[in-house]
Amino acid sequence: MKHRIAIVADRLGWEERRLIEAAPAAGIDAEWVNDESLGLGHRDAPAVRDHDLLLIRSRSYTRGGLAATLAEADGARVLNTASAIHTCENKLALRAVLRAAEIPVPDFRLVLSRKDYGRALEELGAPLVLKPVHGGMGKRVALVRDPDLAHSLYDYVEDLGHAFEQACLAEEYLGGGSVRCLVIGREIAAAAEFESAGTDWRSNAALGNRSRALGQDPEVRKVVDGVVDLLGPGIYGVDLFRTPDGYLVNEVNHAPAWRGVDSTTEADIASSVLRYVQEVLG
Structure with a gap:
């Protein structure tokens, strides 16, 4: 029996195209379903009724978790789970649960006001x-190098952001690059180390930074295992900082982009994702 899946996303990006192209060879019929047209909220929604599984790849800060919650409640199989998506969508919620589980994360502070911000600086x-707190792909991330200019930067947070956007996370700057691990199920399908390019200090694959493949590393494996134990098996982009004291988890993306890792490691990540989907569907 050929399984039919919906790739739920706000747009058809490179990763979604690769999944649709590779699906027939995996014995899967895959189609893109715009997350703005799901019509969820009743048990006979076509997105639930007509598909064996919903692969949630919404880049929205809220749509993915809401869609997964409603679809799960109506009996659909969803990747990733609603619980995992909700945790990953909120950087501070993720940091809190990781730290409670004794998974190493950078030192951080919640910033809801200028007073919070001043204390974090101190x-x-x-x-x-x-x-x-909500966001990705390196957008609206600022490096505060000069304490004298720090509060001028915060003017933009106060004046340009809505209340939802003014919730921020302040963290120590660790410098250097970052490691992106593509996790499928419980396994690291590929890993690459990214370094900032040119004058942009952000080491983010979406920004086109320099990268190199990373071999098997027991320390990376241990940290990633802890993340998967906490969130449950799924499809994740786990971003790590390398420090003299070991690896720290920066973020976990529930709808990871993998073009940079794919090209760096020559891994066929789309096929690996579809094999995992088959596994989940039995």
Whole structure:
């Protein structure tokens, strides 16, 4: 029996195209379903009724978790689970649960006001990274190098952001690059190390930074295992910082982009994702 899956996303990007192209060879009929047209909320929604599984790849800060919650409640199989998506969507919620599980994360502070921001500057010092609680792909992330200019930068947070966007995370700046691990099920399908390119200090694959393949590393494996134990098996992009004291988890993406890792490691990630989908569907 040929399984039919919906790739739920706000747009048809490179990764979604690769999944649709590779699906026939995996014995799967895959189609893109715009997350703006799901019509969820009743048990006979076509997105649930007509598909064996919903692969949630919404890049929205809220759509993915809402769609997964409703689809699961109506009996659909969903990847990733609603619980995992909700945890990953909120950087501070993720940091909190990781730290409670004794999975190493950078030192951080919640910033909801200028008073919070001033305290974070005092306790963490400069340089300091200020980023939105909800967001990804390196957007609206600022490196505060100069304490004298720090509060001028915060003017933009206060004046340009809505209340939802003003919730920020402040963290120590660790410098260097980052490691992106593509996790499928419980396994690391591929890993690459990214370094900032040119004058942009952000080491993010979506920004086109330099990268190199990373071999098997027991320390990376241990940290990633802890993340998967906490969130449950799924499809994740686990971003790590390398420090003299070991690896720290920066973020976990529930709808990871993998073009950079794919090209760096020559891994066929789309086929690996589809094999895992078959596994889940039995």
